[in-house]
Amino acid sequence: MMSGKEYIESLRKLKPKVYFMGRRIESVADDPITAPHVNAAAMTYELALDPRYEDVMTATSHLTGEKVNRFTHIHQSVEDLVKKVRMLRLLGQKTGSCFQRCVGCDAINALYITCYDIDRKYGTDYFERIKEYVKYVQKNDLMPAGAMTDVKGDRSKRPGQQVDKDLYVRVVEKREDGIVVRGAKAHITGAVNSHEIIAMPTRALGADEKEYAVSFAVPVDAEGVTMIFGRQTNDLRRLDGDMDCGNAKYATVGGEALVIFNDVFVPWERVFMCGEYDFAAQLVEVFATFHRQNYGGCKVGVADVLIGATANVAEMQGIANASHVVDKITEMIHLAETCWCCSLACSYEGYRTPSGAYMPNPLLANVTKLNITRFPYEWSRLAQDITGGIVITLPSEKDYRNPETRDLIEKYMKGVAEVPTEQRMRMIRLVENLSIGAELPESMHGAGSPQAQKIMIARRSNLEMKKEIARIIAGIKHDEHFRRIRGVSEEEFFAKFK
């Protein structure tokens, strides 16, 4: 397994084509815009080598018997699923940010399960390919980015109906040695600082859409891959010192990029689906289940940091003992732990698939994520409420460092006497970082927008069973237990009261 430092070194050996603000980023590991995201991902490597954390950060590969980073592991038990979300909460606490590596983990697990099923139906050899690929990822401790969301163009039209056929990633050529793909994937977390990119279809597909039923893996610096790093609220504060960012070391959310495949060649051994349109929906659903499982882990870890920051600000401003502040912080904890309960529940209710790999309960995983589209907005609102208007009016670090204004800021930005002004400013900036900006829309749309979870919940909720039990309780349908309890039928029992 690599250390955090070795991971960063490994990125320096790659030459991905990454653009940001009209320039090419020469070294993702060292550029001030991308480096904090690299640091967050590096934490997934570093903690795996730490005896205090290895119990959740590592696993034993069922393919090689070797100890591997859990992010490269194929879940072999319910306990593995539980440890995964424990790992994510831990990393959220350690980075206060998105550490990006879960997406690739979810991609290899979803492909492992789906490739097995494709092979059973079609006699293909995708399962062997994904197994070999997972071994390669484990052996080299790689970070693959999972790339699912197509750019989609006109949302009212299916992939094949688009004016520009490249708005969904597709196969444009099949060769003896592989395929050529074209298209783009949007808002891909951690793509620029990954070693590989795993592409998957974004939706259910029909028989006339086989060219879009494609899944594959390529190195980030493969010929024809171009990435355009997305802007975030306040991203250029990274060029202005370390205070104004709030979380200068690890940034906020995942550092998403538009990943463009411009006629990229993929050898057959890295192709995991090619034309099996009837498995596109399954791959999407399994991947989504894994990814939605995560959010009550990572986001709750980040919420732990926000709750701590808010409690610190309250102390620094002398309001920690106000009953409404205590109540609001308790409410933040309640919301966060509710989401944690969801992640644990969907993991504990996980099950073995025919491939041998385990997956979480899809209904509960979707409930987890749907809560995350809501609760972070509320715990952020409470954090802003407690922190006060200063969360958006605090003077800059440059003014704090300017000898002409430093003393004025020291004097007038002071909270309680015993806390240095700079500490109060840093803590307020952390609240700002975690409760305003990219963090919230990421909660909304990461792993799919709320309506996607609603659709899955509706599909999986077994509403007919609920209607049936209601009919029984209402006395519309026969209650088989009632006669055993009372020794007479419902009709006979109630006749004497009429």
Next chain:
Amino acid sequence: MKIAIKYCGGCNESYPREEVERVIRKNFPNFEIFYSSSGDLVVFISGCKKGCAFVNEAKKFVHFDCRKGEEEIVKEIKKALSEF
């Protein structure tokens, strides 16, 4: 004599687990202390009452799953060692 230390994964620790290790290293300087789930004496350090560090294979062990003072930690280790 070898003392093995086995931590849980630390996903949401309710106290600083490292404090237990610090106390052991300070108070038992002549022991070989290393990270493992097997040794003459195994000290399991869990971050909460779920007790994930504990593996029911060690013959002699001490399991910490909540905050304890230095005196209490030393007392428990000494008690376990006295049984050898």
